[in-house]
Amino acid sequence: MNEMIEKHLPLVHQVVNRVAKGLPAHVSREDLISMGTVGLIGAIERFEADKGVKFETFATWRIRGAVLDGLREMDWVPRQVRQWKKEIERAFETVEYQKVESATDEEIAGYLGISMDEYHKRISQISAGAVFSLEEAVHVSGEEHGFYDFLPDPAAEDPGQILTREELRRVLEQTIARLPEKEKLVVALYYYEEMSVKEIADILGVTSARVSQLHAKAICRMRGALSRRKHEFK
Known part of the structure; x- marks a missing residue:
């Protein structure tokens, strides 16, 4: 698990960078990375290779979804x-x-x-x-x-x-x-x-x-x- 997380952390940063471009300056990038990492962990746990979708594709959706969910919970x-x-x-x-x-x-x-x-x-x-x-x-x-x-x-x-x-x-x-x-x-x-x-x-x-x-x-x-x-x- 830790090896997979470390390997795909750059993907978390990539997704966060895209989402962060449209956000106010006061939204913490570190918080976004934490949200995205939670999404990555969820992707690792839920990924099913037989669905015919690459892990990176699946993980990208889950990471982005976790970040958006976190932002909505902040209700800013x-x-x-x-x-x-x-x-x-x-x-x-x-x-x-x-x-x-x-x-x-x-x-x-x-x-x-x-x-x-x-x-x-x-x-x-x-x-x-x-x-x-x-x-x-x-x-x-x-x-x-x-x-x-x-x-x-x-x-x-x-x-x-x-x-x-x-x-x-x-x-x-x-x-x-x-x-x-x-x-x-x-x-x-x-x-x-x-x-x-x-x-x-x-x-x-x-x-x-x-x-x-x-x-x-x-x-x-x-x-x-x-x-x-x-x-x-x-």
Whole structure:
């Protein structure tokens, strides 16, 4: 166990470095590393090689999840901002269900009954304290699933479990495909190319704050889509 922990500590630092880039200065990096190490230990204990997933891939999700869980427990994001996030997710869920396409900022602001200035203010506040992402758990039929649970599992024998996992992946793929182009690009660069917010900002020729806002809106759209379709997984 100790040998495995020591071998993969650089992975903990790598994950922490990425998460820490969007956090306030007062959040202790040492605390983040401790949270990540707990996630690494959990990954070592729970890893099953026959699932067909590399240990580093599995460990990365678990480390990041442990860090995000720890940050949420610290509860440093104001309650009002958390409420705004939930309201905007619900707005995307409702408006995009009715439109069957991506909602504009104006439509979301109109649904919420607020001005565009107020809408942009809320998105900025959410993105500034955004300890949420695709790694957050998804609640389906009263159960909590991590995104690792939706990775291919050749050994799985439960057809219902396979169907749920594949359907969730399909919903995510559909939602990502219809994201506005800039949001889609931010998601691709951040999650698939693993670029930092600053690197993405340089590519798009915008500020890091703008990239964070695009990321926040993309995640609200995707989580709203999952919430909208959750009845299909019951």
